[in-house]
Amino acid sequence: MAPPAVRLAARLLRRTLLYAAAAIVFAYMVFPFLWAVGSSLKSPAELFAIPVVYWPSEPRWENYRDVFSEQPFGRNLLNSAVVAVATTFLSLVIGATAAYALGRYRFYGKRPIFYGMLAVSMFPQISILGGMYVLIQAFGIYNTWIGLVFSYMVLTLPFTVWVLTSFARDIPRELEEAARVDGATPLQTLWHVIVPIMAPGLVTAGLLAFIQAWNEYLFALTFTVENSTRTVPVAIANFSGAGQHEIPWAQIMAASVIVTIPLIALVLVFQRRIVAGLTAGAVKG
Amino acid sequence: MMRRLSLLERRQALTAWLFLAPSLVVVALVAGYPLYRTIALSFTDTNILEDRPAEFVGWQHYRDLWGIGLTDEESFAPEGAWFRGDHDWLRAIRNTLVFTVVSITLETLLGLLIALLVHSELRGRGVMRAAMLVPWAIPTVVSAQMWTWMLNDQFGVVNDILLRLGVIDRGIAWIASPDTALWTIVAVDVWKTTPFMALLLLAGLQSIPAGLYEAANVDGAGPVRRFFHVTLPLLKPALLVALIFRTLDALRVFDIVQVMMGTKHDTITMTVFARQQMVDFGDFGYGSAISTSIFLMIGVFTAAYVVALRVEVD
Numbered sequence: 200m201a202p203p204a205v206r207l208a209a210r211l212l213r214r215t216l217l218y219a220a221a222a223i224v225f226a227y228m229v230f231p232f233l234w235a236v237g238s239s240l241k242s243p244a245e246l247f248a249i250p251v252v253y254w255p256s257e258p259r260w261e262n263y264r265d266v267f268s269e270q271p272f273g274r275n276l277l278n279s280a281v282v283a284v285a286t287t288f289l290s291l292v293i294g295a296t297a298a299y300a301l302g303r304y305r306f307y308g309k310r311p312i313f314y315g316m317l318a319v320s321m322f323p324q325i326s327i328l329g330g331m332y333v334l335i336q337a338f339g340i341y342n343t344w345i346g347l348v349f350s351y352m353v354l355t356l357p358f359t360v361w362v363l364t365s366f367a368r369d370i371p372r373e374l375e376e377a378a379r380v381d382g383a384t385p386l387q388t389l390w391h392v393i394v395p396i397m398a399p400g401l402v403t404a405g406l407l408a409f410i411q412a413w414n415e416y417l418f419a420l421t422f423t424v425e426n427s428t429r430t431v432p433v434a435i436a437n438f439s440g441a442g443q444h445e446i447p448w449a450q451i452m453a454a455s456v457i458v459t460i461p462l463i464a465l466v467l468v469f470q471r472r473i474v475a476g477l478t479a480g481a482v483k484g
Numbered sequence: 485m486m487r488r489l490s491l492l493e494r495r496q497a498l499t500a501w502l503f504l505a506p507s508l509v510v511v512a513l514v515a516g517y518p519l520y521r522t523i524a525l526s527f528t529d530t531n532i533l534e535d536r537p538a539e540f541v542g543w544q545h546y547r548d549l550w551g552i553g554l555t556d557e558e559s560f561a562p563e564g565a566w567f568r569g570d571h572d573w574l575r576a577i578r579n580t581l582v583f584t585v586v587s588i589t590l591e592t593l594l595g596l597l598i599a600l601l602v603h604s605e606l607r608g609r610g611v612m613r614a615a616m617l618v619p620w621a622i623p624t625v626v627s628a629q630m631w632t633w634m635l636n637d638q639f640g641v642v643n644d645i646l647l648r649l650g651v652i653d654r655g656i657a658w659i660a661s662p663d664t665a666l667w668t669i670v671a672v673d674v675w676k677t678t679p680f681m682a683l684l685l686l687a688g689l690q691s692i693p694a695g696l697y698e699a700a701n702v703d704g705a706g707p708v709r710r711f712f713h714v715t716l717p718l719l720k721p722a723l724l725v726a727l728i729f730r731t732l733d734a735l736r737v738f739d740i741v742q743v744m745m746g747t748k749h750d751t752i753t754m755t756v757f758a759r760q761q762m763v764d765f766g767d768f769g770y771g772s773a774i775s776t777s778i779f780l781m782i783g784v785f786t787a788a789y790v791v792a793l794r795v796e797v798d
Contacts, residue, residue, distance in 0.1 A: 221606060224598055228615045228679060232622065234641055235630045251644040297507035304500035305493075312504065319515045321786050323736035325755040326779030329762055329772040330521030331514075353514040360507055385499045414623035416739045417755070421763055432625035436743045448633050455626040466621040467614050474683055 232459065239263070239452035246449055262449040263457070271426040272454055275434040281344055282430060283412040286351040290408045291401055294359035299389050301360065302367025303375065313364070320357035324417050327353065335422055342424050350418045355408040362407065362476050366400030367393070403476035406469055410462065431458050519779070526772035533766030545773035549573055573774065575749060576757035579666060583753065584734040587670045591730060592723070594674065595681030602682070603689045616679035624676065628743035631672045635659055665750040672740055677733070681726050688722025689715070728789045735782055754778050
């Protein structure tokens with residue numbers, strides 16, 4: 200046994216190293232976002248200064264105004280909001296009934312359907328890009344909100360069904376039986392008994408669907424051509440300045456901060472739900 | 485011998501199918517049909533930029549792509565090359581595989597370290613957990629733009645820090661230089677997805693009963709032995725799931741590459757290549773053959789996953 204003083208020193212060293220490591224990891228994860236915030240408040244002179252200026256001497260809030268006056272960013276935000284909300288709503292309504300059937304009922308053919316949903320939620324978007332483009336053109340919904348919502352269902356619906364099924368499975372059977380004894384139809388049981396209990400699951404699945412639709416890039420880039428329908432990710436990737444080779448970095452960073460803050464707020468408020476949703480099924484599986 | 489289903493069971497099954505119907509119809513429409521249509525397109529010479537009727541070309545695109553059964557005159561491959569197919573495609577496969585293997589290895593190691601760190605007795609664990617969700621919550625396009633700016637060769641903060649630390653003696657053009665472009669993409673992806681990996685692993689760590697560690701302590705096992713004989717084996721299921729999810733994601737990587745690098749040869753990936761053929765060149769026939777090839781490659785991986793892990797329904 201080492202003398203107490205040595206053991207104490209070793210413990211102290213261990214704690215110091217632990218906290219130092221934690222501080223480094225924390226900085227690594229948070230720094231890029233803070234740098235975007237700083238850059239979004241810089242004047243052109245500070246933005247393109249050598250050596251690099253670390254924090255603006257005087258915050259230039261005009262960058263945030265310019266995003267809306269010099270770029271069609273307000274419209275892009277509206278597009279993203281409408282598309283993401285509609286996608287989330289539809290996925291939840293359609294997905295909840297399917298999850299109820301998969302989680303609570305016993306019937307022949309359940310297994311292949313569950314695996315099918317799982318497979319669809321995993322297969323690569325690119326593998327349907329050509330067919331989806333043709334279909335969207337045929338329906339006359341190219342370059343519209345409806346076209347985006349339509350194509351996003353392939354990303355969100357199977358995933359929603361999958362997450363909700365794992366929540367539906369955990370509901371005690373007695374509750375349904377009580378409802379049946381009281382003479383409730385299956386739809387009434389779903390609406391009055393199951394949905395309230397599944398509410399946490401619906402919040403989780405809804406958040407994940409919303410984030411997915413809000414962040415989506417490949418379909419949005421391919422199925423929209425004008426600023427009237429372009430969503431935020433496409434807009435941020437394509438911001439252009441006055442000159443052809445001039446990239447408006449301050450505005451890009453301001454726009455980045457604007458779209459990221461609500462997401463970070465959502466994620467912090469619903470932290471536990473989101474982690475539960477991400478690990479649902481995954482860890483149980 | 486088949487048992488006759490009772491009336492109740494049949495009613496149950498009917499209700500279940502009715503509940504499933506809307507989802508099945510939507511999935512058939514947004515996944516099934518477009519997939520079928522993409523495969524069908526891959527056997528035609530459809531080009532959306534040309535105003536002519538498309539013709540059936542059979543396996544032509546697949547032969548050009550993979551170089552199967554091509555004579556030397558038909559092949560565009562450099563003379564003497566072992567791969568007779570499309571060398572841009574080969575490049576895309578190579579880039580994608582390098583990206584996948586390197587980024588996932590780094591993410592797993594780093595994610596495991598971070599998960600262990602957050603799992604240890606640390607004050608401010610809640611703050612760390614919250615910070616871990618920041619890179620995950622930021623849209624990929626936004627993080628690509630943020631890093632493009634940070635990695636700017638003249639005005640970027642990354643070069644500035646490295647210069648101050650004396651690691652480099654002049655600014656590096658991380659994005660423009662062919663030597664660093666792919667590694668830059670890997671680095672940005674590692675930043676973006678390591679926290680996700682760490683979260684999944686943290687959930688796995690938290691499900692390990694503390695009693696096992698106490699038992700290992702009583703048996704006199706040190707921290708290293710505890711890690712390899714208790715933590716790692718019990719973490720394996722969570723680790724495997726996290727690995728597979730990340731692999732599937734990495735194999736279809738698009739956003740980061742398209743935003744930071746466009747269709748540049750040094751970093752082009754399978755998905756970027758397929759979209760370039762279709763959208764930039766209008767070549768829906770050839771592009772669809774690439775899409776279908778990607779689908780089959782990832783499909784094999786997915787099927788192996790579902791079978792290997794035996795994801796349970798009940």
